[in-house]
Amino acid sequence: MGIHFTLNGRPVDVEPAEGETLLKVLRERCGVTSVKDGCSPQGQCGCCLALVGGRAVTTCATPAQKADGKEILTLEGLPAEERERLARSFAACAGLQCGYCTPGLAMRAYSLAEKTPCPSRDEIAKGIDVHLCRCTGYVKIIDAIDLYARARRGEAAPEPDTRGRVGDRLVRYQGEDMTLGMRPYVADLKRPGMLHGALTLAAHARARVLRIDTARARALPGVVAVATAADVPGERWYGLILRDWPGLVAVGEEVRCVGDFLAAIAAVDERTARAAAALVEVEYEVLEPITTVEAALAPGAPKVNPTHDNALSHTRIRRGDTDAAFAASAHVVEGTWTTQRIEHLFLEPECALAEPLPDGKLRLYTQGQGIFDDRRQVAAFLGVDEEQVEVELVPNGGAFGGKEDMSVQAHAALLCHLTQRPVRVRLDREESIRVHPKRHPLTMRYKVGCDAEGRLTAVEAEMVGDTGAYASVGAKVLERAAGHACGPYRVPNVKVDATAVTTNNPPCGAMRGFGANQAHFAMGACMDLLAAKVGLDGWEMRWRNAVEVGDTFASGQVFEKSVGLKETLLAVKEAYYAARAAGRAVGIDCGIKNSGIGNGASEWGKARLVVEADGTVSLYNGYTEMGQGLLTVLVQCAVEVTGLDPAIFRPKVDSTFALGCGQTTGSRATLFGGRAVKSAAEKLRAALDQGKRLPDLVGEVFAADLVIDDTTAPGKEHLKGGKIKTHTAFGFATQVVVLDAEGRVDKVVAAHDVGRAINPALCEGQVEGAVHMGLGYALTEDLPCDEQGWPLTYKLREIGVLRARDMPEVEVILVEDPEPEGPFGAKGVGEIGLVPTASAVAGALEAFDGIRRYSLPMKDSPASRACSVGRIRAQERAAKAAT
Numbered sequence: 001m002g003i004h005f006t007l008n009g010r011p012v013d014v015e016p017a018e019g020e021t022l023l024k025v026l027r028e029r030c031g032v033t034s035v036k037d038g039c040s041p042q043g044q045c046g047c048c049l050a051l052v053g054g055r056a057v058t059t060c061a062t063p064a065q066k067a068d069g070k071e072i073l074t075l076e077g078l079p080a081e082e083r084e085r086l087a088r089s090f091a092a093c094a095g096l097q098c099g100y101c102t103p104g105l106a107m108r109a110y111s112l113a114e115k116t117p118c119p120s121r122d123e124i125a126k127g128i129d130v131h132l133c134r135c136t137g138y139v140k141i142i143d144a145i146d147l148y149a150r151a152r153r154g155e156a157a158p159e160p161d162t163r164g165r166v167g168d169r170l171v172r173y174q175g176e177d178m179t180l181g182m183r184p185y186v187a188d189l190k191r192p193g194m195l196h197g198a199l200t201l202a203a204h205a206r207a208r209v210l211r212i213d214t215a216r217a218r219a220l221p222g223v224v225a226v227a228t229a230a231d232v233p234g235e236r237w238y239g240l241i242l243r244d245w246p247g248l249v250a251v252g253e254e255v256r257c258v259g260d261f262l263a264a265i266a267a268v269d270e271r272t273a274r275a276a277a278a279l280v281e282v283e284y285e286v287l288e289p290i291t292t293v294e295a296a297l298a299p300g301a302p303k304v305n306p307t308h309d310n311a312l313s314h315t316r317i318r319r320g321d322t323d324a325a326f327a328a329s330a331h332v333v334e335g336t337w338t339t340q341r342i343e344h345l346f347l348e349p350e351c352a353l354a355e356p357l358p359d360g361k362l363r364l365y366t367q368g369q370g371i372f373d374d375r376r377q378v379a380a381f382l383g384v385d386e387e388q389v390e391v392e393l394v395p396n397g398g399a400f401g402g403k404e405d406m407s408v409q410a411h412a413a414l415l416c417h418l419t420q421r422p423v424r425v426r427l428d429r430e431e432s433i434r435v436h437p438k439r440h441p442l443t444m445r446y447k448v449g450c451d452a453e454g455r456l457t458a459v460e461a462e463m464v465g466d467t468g469a470y471a472s473v474g475a476k477v478l479e480r481a482a483g484h485a486c487g488p489y490r491v492p493n494v495k496v497d498a499t500a501v502t503t504n505n506p507p508c509g510a511m512r513g514f515g516a517n518q519a520h521f522a523m524g525a526c527m528d529l530l531a532a533k534v535g536l537d538g539w540e541m542r543w544r545n546a547v548e549v550g551d552t553f554a555s556g557q558v559f560e561k562s563v564g565l566k567e568t569l570l571a572v573k574e575a576y577y578a579a580r581a582a583g584r585a586v587g588i589d590c591g592i593k594n595s596g597i598g599n600g601a602s603e604w605g606k607a608r609l610v611v612e613a614d615g616t617v618s619l620y621n622g623y624t625e626m627g628q629g630l631l632t633v634l635v636q637c638a639v640e641v642t643g644l645d646p647a648i649f650r651p652k653v654d655s656t657f658a659l660g661c662g663q664t665t666g667s668r669a670t671l672f673g674g675r676a677v678k679s680a681a682e683k684l685r686a687a688l689d690q691g692k693r694l695p696d697l698v699g700e701v702f703a704a705d706l707v708i709d710d711t712t713a714p715g716k717e718h719l720k721g722g723k724i725k726t727h728t729a730f731g732f733a734t735q736v737v738v739l740d741a742e743g744r745v746d747k748v749v750a751a752h753d754v755g756r757a758i759n760p761a762l763c764e765g766q767v768e769g770a771v772h773m774g775l776g777y778a779l780t781e782d783l784p785c786d787e788q789g790w791p792l793t794y795k796l797r798e799i800g801v802l803r804a805r806d807m808p809e810v811e812v813i814l815v816e817d818p819e820p821e822g823p824f825g826a827k828g829v830g831e832i833g834l835v836p837t838a839s840a841v842a843g844a845l846e847a848f849d850g851i852r853r854y855s856l857p858m859k860d861s862p863a864s865r866a867c868s869v870g871r872i873r874a875q876e877r878a879a880k881a882a883t
């Protein structure tokens with residue numbers, strides 16, 4: 001039945017399909033891009049917010065029919081001065097990172113301020129309860145909404161910072177457009193004649209595929225192409241480290257997890273494509289899935305993946321004599337700690353668009369974390385040279401490591417190749433959760449000793465991680481956990497074994513802090529347990545053991561520079577002791593996180609500055625923007641050297657130049673990308689210093705290619721320069737967690753050594769967002785799977801990401817101990833913000849109720865119970881049934 005409504009003052013008549021949501025109508029039929037799809041049809045993220053009949057509603061959870069006769073207002077329809085106020089407020093406060101949640105929040109800000117012109121910060125936090133932001137930790141979002149409300153009341157607003165030198169709080173590149181939903185994400189891109197893709201996913205975590213029948217799917221009107229493994233012209237198996245992941249599973253092979261793909265459909269619209277994907281008939285021989293590491297390692301266990309053993313990797317560190325050290329120690333503590341599987345929950349689900357070019361090439365628009373890795377794998381999948389695939393990054397709506405592996409890029413490219421038409425493929429939220437790798441659940445047995453004064457003598461750790469069905473970067477995660485096993489503490493004797501184990505659970509791979517977070521949860525606890533035995537408080541215990549220049553990392557690397565750990569301890573000292581003196585329960589932990597992958601890997605920083613005829617300077621680099629603010633930081637590096645206006649720089653990430661740097665991972669994009677841009681900018685500066693002006697330099701390319709290949713692989717005897725160098729640089733941090741009288745987290749003080757804050761606002765935002773993620777990790781977030789390898793929930797609230805009202809006050813203190821190998825002294829800050837958080841929370845909880853908790857998330861704690869996020873109902877039902 002047709003409906004009629006008014007959209008931003010303009011009459012609209014549409015005939016929605018059965019069950020079509022208002023979000024689909026707005027996006028697909030009306031071309032409104034400020035409403036985003038983050039969780040459709042759950043209504044649990046707020047990305048799709050619009051005003052319907054004056055009420056703020058999540059349009060993904062609203063049937064289109066309900067809009068009949070209503071007035072609908074989206075950001076596009078707001079008066080120009082409101083749009084400008086919103087855009088400037090969010091940009092000025094750094095109230096956005098990836099920006100995917102931001103248009104929904106901007107619409108909420110408008111609605112809130114209409115009703116409550118003078119909202120308090122608490123009212124704002126409650127007012128945005130429907131909204132999820134995975135990046136910011138909400139602190140700067142609340143600042144932005146507060147500023148916006150003030151501006152509406154006529155208060156003078158601070159001017160956004162547009163200076164752009166190193167150390168300035170330059171507003172995020174394209175931040176105002178992102179706030180208003182005007183900067184497109186991949187799912188917002190459209191092309192004439194574009195087809196829509198959908199995928200048929202596995203019905204079991206482990207089963208042999210006996211037959212795939214696509215006849216019914218092909219017969220559905222509107223379907224243009226159906227592809228199975230037989231249609232892949234090139235190398236069907238891909239992977240970042242091992243090629244162990246089939247883009248489409250073939251007849252005769254096994255599906256290995258519930259995120260495997262069996263068929264890809266291209267159709268005239270997404271609805272038809274999804275209907276066709278559901279019509280693909282797959283006959284299976286169902287096999288018993290292996291869903292525990294014990295089952296996977298049992299003698300005679302079947303191989304989960306034919307390309308490697310179930311014990312995927314083993315990392316071994318030996319330094320000194322731990323047995324002798326324990327025997328001589330005054331105190332020894334032991335225990336087993338477990339951490340949970342964590343969903344990245346980036347707000348923008350995976351999406352890719354491929355289009356044929358007139359010269360026979362294919363252009364891929366990707367949101368992946370390494371566009372040149374995407375290009376390499378897609379070209380191999382299609383069986384063509386890499387030059388036949390042009391690739392362009394569309395800065396994504398969050399990634400956190402979860403977009404390092406391929407998701408739908410190859411399928412979009414294959415369907416484009418088969419149809420010679422543009423094809424866009426998008427996962428919905430449930431598919432996204434089934435498909436992309438997660439944070440590893442780890443079991444860690446620790447034994448740690450110290451002398452009578454609390455000085456650490458030895459650490460032994462055995463770590464086992466469930467890495468799921470595919471290798472991804474699981475081996476690297478366990479390697480990183482092993483390397484960070486001692487935290488940032490001086491330990492003379494070390495024995496660590498870390499094993500990644502393949503199972504039929506969803507794959508696990510990179511996630512912010514990969515491996516370091518888990519290790520710190522166990523090691524931080526051991527520090528607290530030893531402190532109690534010695535009679536020290538948490539701060540003093542850490543001060544006595546904090547590494548300095550000249551001390552040694554677990555791997556044997558001697559720290560030679562930029563170790564700001566003690567400065568971070570000093571920075572929180574007053575807050576720590578003041579809270580204790582006030583009778584509060586307080587926890588503390590220190591963190592260390594590598595910046596740069598290291599471990600023997602070759603790494604690169606590559607940049608090109610191209611002077612354009614229109615007076616702009618294109619800034620090409622090989623690392624990706626995923627909300628962390630890299631493009632803004634790179635512009636600042638260029639501005640600092642050249643002295644040019646930041647507004648003339650146009651950062652770009654595409655294959656115009658061969659700038660393959662690998663994934664944006666390991667907190668290295670600023671470190672290496674920034675160095676490359678600085679170096680290229682010095683060449684441009686030199687040309688300007690010779691008296692040339694930009695118009696004289698049109699068409700010139702100023703290039704820099706850096707290779708960083710001086711790190712040492714774990715366990716390798718070959719030591720470059722006679723010494724071990726595991727990583728290029730390290731970030732350091734100390735965090736203090738203070739509880740209130742009811743045991744809720746009241747405040748987090750986070751002191752971070754960032755080397756040099758190129759953009760302090762972005763640095764603070766990284767830490768605030770990471771603390772938010774760390775508190776969720778500590779208290780509420782979980783993605784358990786059942787015995788058949790299925791996630792127990794896909795609901796955003798049940799997964800447990802904290803809402804704004806659950807966030808405590810976060811005080812960020814930036815410490816600058818310059819890193820000589822970083823641009824202007826900077827080092828990476830993307831990951832370390834949540835490395836010590838869970839351990840500090842555990843310490844605070846023990847101080848509150850005397851219970852030492854050994855498993856994450858600490859859902860039994862008062863701090864967790866006070867949070868507004870939901871519980872996993874399927875898990876609760878199963879627990880009830882079991883009792």
Ligand code: FES
Nearest residue numbers: 038039045046060
């Ligand atoms: S997309 Fe509608 S609330 Fe998430």
Ligand code: FES
Nearest residue numbers: 097098133134135
């Ligand atoms: S800025 Fe909110 S989800 Fe990324």
